[in-house]
Amino acid sequence: MKRLFLSILAALPILASAQTRSSDNLVQYVHPIIGTQRMGHVFPGATVPFGMVQLSPETDTVGYEQDGHYNPKVYSYCAGYQYDDKTIVGFSHTHFSGTGHSDLGDFLVMPTVGALKLNPGTADKPGSGYRSAFSHANEVSEANYYKVKLDDYNILAEMTTTTRVGFHQYTFPKSDNAHIVLDLMAGIYNYPDKNVWTYVRFINDSTLVGYRSTNGWARTRTLYFALKFSKPFISHGYKKYDKREVYGGFWGQFNRTPNFPEIAGRQIRAYFDFKTTEGEKIKLKMALSPVSMDNALANMQAECPGWDFDKVKAEGQQQWEKELxxxxxxxxxxxxxxxxxxxxxxxxxxxxxxxxxxxxxxxxxxxxxxxxxxxxxxxxxxxxxxxxxxxxxxxxxxxxxxxxxxxxxxxxxxxxxxxxxxxxxxxxxxxxxxxxxxxxxxxxxxxxxxxxxxxxxxxxxxxxxxxxxxxxxxxxxxxxxxxxxxxxxxxxxxxxxxxxxxxxxxxxxxxxxxxxxxxxxxxxxxxxxxxxxxxxxxxxxxxxxxxxxxxxxxxxxxxxxxxxxxxxxxxxxxxxxxxxxxxxxxxxxxxxxxxxxxxxxxxxxxxxxxxxxxxxxxxxxxxxxxxxxxxxxxxxxxxxxxxxxxxxxxxxxxxxxxxxxxxxxxxxxxxxxxxxxxxxxxxxxxxxxxxxxxxxxxxxxxxxxxxxxxxxxxxxxxxxxxxxxxxxxxxxxxxxxxxxxxxxxxxxxxxxxxxxxxxxxxx
Missing domain, CATH: 3.30.2080.10 (GH92 mannosidase domain)
Structure with a gap:
């Protein structure tokens, strides 16, 4: 799946004579950033071998043109990330690697501080939304580990995974207005009516479950999730962007008040508020399931029951060592x-x-x-x-x-x-x-x-x-x-x-x-x-x-x-x-x-x-x-x-x-x-x-x-x-x-x- 006149990788130098022993650390030679520029269509984020979760940054939100016609720029974002981009929109949990078709990009998470923003904004006007500038100088991409500094918020974002769980670790500055946005509308190659239905239910002040049904390249796809925070949020809310026909034929947004027990709709973004001290780490785990919310919770408990980020990272990299x-x-x-x-x-x-x-x-x-x-x-x-x-x-x-x-x-x-x-x-x-x-x-x-x-x-x-x-x-x-x-x-x-x-x-x-x-x-x-x-x-x-x-x-x-x-x-x-x-x-x-x-x-x-x-x-x-x-x-x-x-x-x-x-x-x-x-x-x-x-x-x-x-x-x-x-x-x-x-x-x-x-x- 790619277009005719595309290639991949380019330049193999002559191999030197140094002996590689089977005990060598081979993960050190893996650089997922290779192929993220131009048309490689790979992603730089974290995943384990053949993992169900691919936790990776998105650098733009590209979909159909406003008139509903195909936007050729979409093809550049099959993996959600382009090396030449200057901003990060957030971190989502599913990606194709190297394909010529766009989809996935489910359950996008973005940490912010300051005034709450629920719109991603645009690359040419990043301040209009929750996206943030970043620099490759502050970016690390390894097998099962991704790190980047979100410059607009002074937040250090780190990612690792198990087979079915994405593990986020965000280091915040001191703030009385720290937020984590959960964008349930986001998706690679977003086009009209891709979202069929979304549901979220709160179990307590640190755990929620839900699902998202989409009609994308995969025409009938439902993915369930369980999301757990390492500390309780002090408040939460959402905004609904559904277009709803009302009396007289008008269309408009339909909104609800904060601190809701559950949400249902087609187009939803939720947020979670925290107070943070300087250098405080807020961690979150999102487990996925193709079957049910209960199974998503069971996947999290089986694969990632604790909060030791470094341990999960090391275990995933050891899986890569075995394969390499x-x-x-x-x-x-x-x-x-x-x-x-x-x-x-x-x-x-x-x-x-x-x-x-x-x-x-x-x-x-x-x-x-x-x-x-x-x-x-x-x-x-x-x-x-x-x-x-x-x-x-x-x-x-x-x-x-x-x-x-x-x-x-x-x-x-x-x-x-x-x-x-x-x-x-x-x-x-x-x-x-x-x-x-x-x-x-x-x-x-x-x-x-x-x-x-x-x-x-x-x-x-x-x-x-x-x-x-x-x-x-x-x-x-x-x-x-x-x-x-x-x-x-x-x-x-x-x-x-x-x-x-x-x-x-x-x-x-x-x-x-x-x-x-x-x-x-x-x-x-x-x-x-x-x-x-x-x-x-x-x-x-x-x-x-x-x-x-x-x-x-x-x-x-x-x-x-x-x-x-x-x-x-x-x-x-x-x-x-x-x-x-x-x-x-x-x-x-x-x-x-x-x-x-x-x-x-x-x-x-x-x-x-x-x-x-x-x-x-x-x-x-x-x-x-x-x-x-x-x-x-x-x-x-x-x-x-x-x-x-x-x-x-x-x-x-x-x-x-x-x-x-x-x-x-x-x-x-x-x-x-x-x-x-x-x-x-x-x-x-x-x-x-x-x-x-x-x-x-x-x-x-x-x-x-x-x-x-x-x-x-x-x-x-x-x-x-x-x-x-x-x-x-x-x-x-x-x-x-x-x-x-x-x-x-x-x-x-x-x-x-x-x-x-x-x-x-x-x-």
């Missing part, structure tokens, strides 16, 4: 910052979506209880099937299996009887093309990571692939392609369906289901039906079998392709590189084509004049900032010039990744961009998830130790590493020469050692 130590690299300070921030970004999503008692809201809006697995949400599958889930199959197989079981639960609860496409918070958002949950499921089954009913999972994949009423699948089944007249993304969808069909075939083969294999291996060749040998490109094809005459291989969305153009999508056949090379005219012509992708500069006219379409992440016509290109450089491994893959990988890494705020120039897409970096810097990549093979690249580390869940280790040693030594002259696997440019999943999971010998000259 799954791959220990040898490198310089800069190298480790790049690598471990990528590891951090890869382990934020998908997010846990269930209470401590195992209950969660399902797609059918009923309450379910996860039995034998942890339920997850936030599945940006068009992105993450490519490298993120394959990475989990290596370093976190149990968690990935739970994610698959979450997808299968989604299938059983779905009225369409379909696996998820892009799901979040018990909603299907139907975003992007393909049905790539089948890729994730097949990859797990083929790689032996399937502690679930694999045959039932295959049946769910087949049912999804045969859903004729969804996004042109009926045409695809009957005609072997989707006609151009029937879809603006007919070509890319045809190609993506063909890949997904191949995944189903591989899964069927593994399970001995020959009839399913025969059907879907044949369908997996449908990509050939949209290749036009005359133009040399994947090409929109009409229902009468002819190719569209008005065709430009550089144009993108709704011209046959989604977030890519014909030049890029012609290389999107990850499951059949040999077949692609053959139809494109053989080895020599194919290599020339891939070379041209990097050397041909995309004409300026193809960049839209909006801020969400930029030249970030582009090298020639190669768009690293969008996922359909991620496997492209590895296709050289199927030719007689694999050294070209090595050369280009080591060219892409320093141009696309760097440890700075603008180090993710394009959407991280819930970790996919970071997963590409992790695999590529280790020296191999899963070109076609659903296969047990990885293509060899050019490692950018001196050494890496992958600590596997089975107790074994897979060690990567790199000899003669250097800025110019980008070519692989020899590979040894467990002391024996590796024949070819591929390793298997079992080679890694069985443990052992792979040694790369690097050179400044290719063979």
């Amino acid at each position: 130590h799954k791959i220990v690299i040898d490198g310089s300070q800069t190298d480790k910052e790049n690598f471990y921030t990528s590891m951090y970004h890869a382990m934020i999503n998908p997010t846990i979506y269930m209470d401590v008692n195992g209950e969660y809201e399902g797609l059918d809006k009923n309450v379910h209880k996860a039995s034998g697995f942890t339920n997850y949400t936030t599945f940006s599958l068009w992105d993450t099937h490519r490298a993120l889930h394959p990475l989990f199959n290596i370093i976190d197989p149990k968690r990935n299996a739970d994610m698959v079981q979450s997808m299968l639960a989604h299938y059983h609860q779905s009225p369409e009887h379909m696996l998820p496409v892009w799901s979040n918070s018990a909603n299907e958002n139907w975003c992007m093309s393909g049905y790539h949950s089948v890729s994730v499921i097949a990859d797990a089954v083929v790689k032996g990571n399937a502690p679930f009913d694999a045959n039932m999972a295959l049946d769910a994949c087949v049912a999804t692939a045969d859903h004729r009423d969804y996004a042109g699948i009926g045409y695809y089944i009957d005609m072997g392609y989707i006609p151009d007249e029937k879809s603006g993304v007919s070509v890319s969808s045809t190609q993506e369906y063909a890949y997904d069909d191949w995944c189903i075939a591989q899964m069927a083969k593994k399970l001995g289901r020959q009839d399913v294999y025969d059907t879907f291996i044949k369908r997996s060749q449908n990509w050939k039906n949209v290749y036009d040998p005359k133009s040399g490109f994947m090409h929109p094809r009409l229902a009468d079998g002819t190719f569209r005459k008005n065709f430009d291989p550089f144009t993108t969305n709704n011209m046959g392709f989604i977030e890519g153009n014909a030049w890029n999508y012609t290389l999107y056949v990850p499951h059949d590189p040999k077949g692609l090379i053959q139809v494109m005219g053989g080895n020599k012509r194919f290599i020339t084509y891939v070379d041209s992708l990097f050397s041909y500069n995309l004409p300026d006219k193809y960049f839209a004049e909006t801020e969400d379409i930029t030249k970030d992440g582009i090298i020639g016509n190669y768009v690293h900032g969008n996922e359909p290109s991620h496997h492209v450089v590895y296709l050289y491994d199927w030719t007689d010039k694999p050294w070209k893959a090595q050369e280009k990988i080591r060219m892409i890494l320093p141009r696309m990744y760097k440890p700075t705020p603008d180090g993710l120039g394009g959407n991280d897409d819930t970790g996919q961009m970071s997963a590409w970096y992790i695999f590529s810097s280790l020296g191999f990549y899963p070109v076609a998830p659903g296969s047990d093979q990885y293509a060899i690249g050019s490692p950018a580390v001196n050494k890496a130790v992958i600590n596997l869940d089975n107790g074994k280790t897979f060690t990567i040693n790199v000899k003669n590493q250097g800025e110019k030594n980008v070519y692989v002259s020899k590979i040894l696997l467990n002391g024996k020469p590796l024949n070819g440019w591929f390793i298997s999943h079992s080679d890694i999971m069985n443990g052992g050692e792979m040694t790369f010998v690097m050179s400044s000259k290719h063979k």
Whole structure:
């Protein structure tokens, strides 16, 4: 989920020779501020691995224009925070990491002193509202810890989390007019009628519970909360901003007096008053639940019963240490910052979506209880099937299996009887093309990571692939392609369906289901039906079998392709590189084509004049900032010039990744961009998830130790590493020469050692 011409991270320096021991503190190398400038769309706040709470600052309130039309500025605020902004509006509890769509930002909290303000104000007139100026000089962003000084109020704000609880600590100046505002109207990408209903009930003078129902990108979403303060408030109140039709057809605000026992309405902001001494800390904990207020209270009691902020911070950072130590690299300070921030970004999503008692809201809006697995949400599958889930199959197989079981639960609860496409918070958002949950499921089954009913999972994949009423699948089944007249993304969808069909075939083969294999291996060749040998490109094809005459291989969305153009999508056949090379005219012509992708500069006219379409992440016509290109450089491994893959990988890494705020120039897409970096810097990549093979690249580390869940280790040693030594002259696997440019999943999971010998000259 991002726009076409976006990229992420940029500049990997050469790794130094300092040995990294497994006892090292790796959290110190994580800098969540990386990617918060421009279009990385990540957030700098606190979260634990895969946590349900992402407690982070918002730096603006952007929504629809006043006339109700789309405001293009919204796209800059998918994560709620932009590094170049000068003010903070408050701190909210839910965020997407690196997506190209805006939502969430629930339950915003803002501490203030002085005259009470209940409007956030605007960036150009900050004094008109409760927002505050801040400086990056007084800002700290770490794994599970965020700190900033709110300059207008002289308040130090600190954040940490558990899986389901956001923990705030505010250090106030001396004041008889200290306030904490709870904005129940706030939200990223706020647009008319997003709030459906809000309810708050007071338990005592320091505890309240409630919920908020919204109609956003997730169309029917209810999130419950429990909020507890470390000291009683001396008074409280609220303002209701509902538009209420009254006699005579007038509309106006409807307000209530302070010190209320409960509130209900659509648009509400509440406040809590305190008297503070100099340096006094007021703490608050907000627990979330997808099920009930009682469950939110239970989540708080189970995960964060006390008020020791430093203890909660340390425990969360220890969770990160455990995850980061799954791959220990040898490198310089800069190298480790790049690598471990990528590891951090890869382990934020998908997010846990269930209470401590195992209950969660399902797609059918009923309450379910996860039995034998942890339920997850936030599945940006068009992105993450490519490298993120394959990475989990290596370093976190149990968690990935739970994610698959979450997808299968989604299938059983779905009225369409379909696996998820892009799901979040018990909603299907139907975003992007393909049905790539089948890729994730097949990859797990083929790689032996399937502690679930694999045959039932295959049946769910087949049912999804045969859903004729969804996004042109009926045409695809009957005609072997989707006609151009029937879809603006007919070509890319045809190609993506063909890949997904191949995944189903591989899964069927593994399970001995020959009839399913025969059907879907044949369908997996449908990509050939949209290749036009005359133009040399994947090409929109009409229902009468002819190719569209008005065709430009550089144009993108709704011209046959989604977030890519014909030049890029012609290389999107990850499951059949040999077949692609053959139809494109053989080895020599194919290599020339891939070379041209990097050397041909995309004409300026193809960049839209909006801020969400930029030249970030582009090298020639190669768009690293969008996922359909991620496997492209590895296709050289199927030719007689694999050294070209090595050369280009080591060219892409320093141009696309760097440890700075603008180090993710394009959407991280819930970790996919970071997963590409992790695999590529280790020296191999899963070109076609659903296969047990990885293509060899050019490692950018001196050494890496992958600590596997089975107790074994897979060690990567790199000899003669250097800025110019980008070519692989020899590979040894467990002391024996590796024949070819591929390793298997079992080679890694069985443990052992792979040694790369690097050179400044290719063979």
